[in-house]
Amino acid sequence: MTVQHLDRDIVIVGAGFAGVYQLHKLRAQGFSVVLLEAGSGLGGIWHWNCYPGARVDSHVPVYEFSDPDLWRDWYWDERFPDWRALRRYFAYLDQKWDLSRDIRFDTRVTGATWDEMSATWEVATATGDALRCRFMVVCTGFASKPHIPDFQGLSEFRGISTHTARWPQEGIDMTDLRVGIIGTGASGVQVTQEAAKIAASVTVFQRTPIMALAMQQRPLTREQQDAAKADYPALFQRRTETFAGFDIVRNDHGAFEVDDDERHAGFERMWQAGGFTFWAGNYSDIMIDETANRTAYDFWRGKVHERVHDPAVAEILAPSEPPHPFGVKRPSLEQTYYDAFNQANIVVIDLQAAPIERITPAGVRTTATNYEFDLIVLATGFDAVTGGLTSIDFAGSGGRRLKDSWADGVHTHLGLASAGFPNLIYLYGPQSPSGFCNGPTCAEVQGGWVVQLLTDLRDRGVIRIEATREAEQAWGEQVTMISQMTLFPKADSWYMGANIPGKKRELLNYPGGIPLYAEQCRNSAANDYSGFDLSCAPATPSGDSDRDRSESRLADASTPRASHLHPRPERP
Ligand code: FAD
Numbered sequence: 001m002t003v004q005h006l007d008r009d010i011v012i013v014g015a016g017f018a019g020v021y022q023l024h025k026l027r028a029q030g031f032s033v034v035l036l037e038a039g040s041g042l043g044g045i046w047h048w049n050c051y052p053g054a055r056v057d058s059h060v061p062v063y064e065f066s067d068p069d070l071w072r073d074w075y076w077d078e079r080f081p082d083w084r085a086l087r088r089y090f091a092y093l094d095q096k097w098d099l100s101r102d103i104r105f106d107t108r109v110t111g112a113t114w115d116e117m118s119a120t121w122e123v124a125t126a127t128g129d130a131l132r133c134r135f136m137v138v139c140t141g142f143a144s145k146p147h148i149p150d151f152q153g154l155s156e157f158r159g160i161s162t163h164t165a166r167w168p169q170e171g172i173d174m175t176d177l178r179v180g181i182i183g184t185g186a187s188g189v190q191v192t193q194e195a196a197k198i199a200a201s202v203t204v205f206q207r208t209p210i211m212a213l214a215m216q217q218r219p220l221t222r223e224q225q226d227a228a229k230a231d232y233p234a235l236f237q238r239r240t241e242t243f244a245g246f247d248i249v250r251n252d253h254g255a256f257e258v259d260d261d262e263r264h265a266g267f268e269r270m271w272q273a274g275g276f277t278f279w280a281g282n283y284s285d286i287m288i289d290e291t292a293n294r295t296a297y298d299f300w301r302g303k304v305h306e307r308v309h310d311p312a313v314a315e316i317l318a319p320s321e322p323p324h325p326f327g328v329k330r331p332s333l334e335q336t337y338y339d340a341f342n343q344a345n346i347v348v349i350d351l352q353a354a355p356i357e358r359i360t361p362a363g364v365r366t367t368a369t370n371y372e373f374d375l376i377v378l379a380t381g382f383d384a385v386t387g388g389l390t391s392i393d394f395a396g397s398g399g400r401r402l403k404d405s406w407a408d409g410v411h412t413h414l415g416l417a418s419a420g421f422p423n424l425i426y427l428y429g430p431q432s433p434s435g436f437c438n439g440p441t442c443a444e445v446q447g448g449w450v451v452q453l454l455t456d457l458r459d460r461g462v463i464r465i466e467a468t469r470e471a472e473q474a475w476g477e478q479v480t481m482i483s484q485m486t487l488f489p490k491a492d493s494w495y496m497g498a499n500i501p502g503k504k505r506e507l508l509n510y511p512g513g514i515p516l517y518a519e520q521c522r523n524s525a526a527n528d529y530s531g532f533d534l535s536c537a538p539a540t541p542s543g544d545s546d547r548d549r550s551e552s553r554l555a556d557a558s559t560p561r562a563s564h565l566h567p568r569p570e571r572p
Pocket of ligand 1: 015107139
């Protein structure tokens, strides 16, 4: 084996919830670790998404870590905190977990090359650093690559234009500006609410109506939180037992197991509970049966029409025929979004009727009208789930690129690793619960499993782990099989990769829920990490090709699992 100096045992990429959890836990296990972060501060998406109104859709304390050492002395001001509060929380984490000493900020990872001879990764950064490590744990999240559609003329716009996730850190004062907002996803809704309060005019360009739910925001006092803290351990346990990692339990009954009045009363209770209750806690068949789903849609539509005075505007925002089933695109939460459309300074433009033709130096031209703006907000979403990973030029075994490997769709085992990319683990990524799961829950559930994996490997002298193609295939089949039982494929959503031209249309998140997901991770670990090849020695040069690897796996399949481990070499 070529002995090479290791800069660190493990390089982590990304300082959001997933990355800082890894840093804290892996250091505690005695690993030498460094975390590389493209941004200048902690927080992941909360560093980048500092646009007016940016706030969580997960309520607290669900949207925080479960460590009592943290929550005992931490207090929020609101049930749904904004980006500033989240940054304060990350500053608090930094203080409690002493994170920054092992983080290199402003350091974007550009590529990483697998060296089979030494079983290490050589990591390259935009700042010119090169680091060698045994394992990479990539925590780039599902929303770190903003997507801007190919609008003709955008660079010629004379005003300010910005994607919501690249909002200038120093802010933009929207007071008295003429603001155009393109996109009505979660960020579009949040910016619209704020712009409507202060801008001279707000023009919202809508391609597909968002089915936004009532946030039911409320302030939180210290006394309320102190009283609730006795239940926190049980709550944090509960959130690992629900489908989406919340403390919201799906209703046991189907929508038609109750009569019309009771169903309506049930919807109303969920609505008043606020947050994602109307989505994650709805009747059991809402996401699998179109007729049941339609009852939820109609209830939601009624709520919008009660608030928007002009019936023609209400019809654009909440049409009588649903553009897709309710909940198969990520709903967002709103506070004053629908009321804003009663104001004189705001209009919604239906892009289905008149699409955007181009950006002009003065604003936006649709097929029907020219609009003039001082500020264009591109609330156009992300190359979600895979974009953060494929933006890094990973060259795995035999030089194969991750991006090429996923050109025909993603291939993963447990949504954590891919064949051909040894010792590369990614979190909150494709075919994991990711977009369907509350962020901090996933950071702990998936993250805890990864920490255990890396610790076990070290303790057993395993220096190389690689997902098998058979396991990838089986996992992909499971994702497809479950997704076909749901209504998710019926919408052109980022969940389906459908917002990015050329991206394969497939469900990018694991749709079986957290408990089933975690069970399968545990089963793999209990069965000597089934679905992975483990090795105590680097592969021989001749064992490097795909063909040789699959032969070695065939041999492994008929060999007792323990003998599948090569003799333990000296650790570098
Ligand atoms: P992230 O928070 O996305 O962090 C990834 C980090 O990786 C970033 O800091 C990024 O700079 C860094 N990075 C990426 N590429 C590189 C590279 N090449 N080199 C170095 N660093 C890199 N989820 C919820 O559960 N509830 C919510 O209410 C919620 N609200 C959201 C609101 C917005 C506006 C957005 C965009 C997302 C929201 N999410 C929400 C999803 C959110 O992604 C997760 O909650 C959580 O932040 C995921 O944490 P993470 O650590 O996996 O990734």
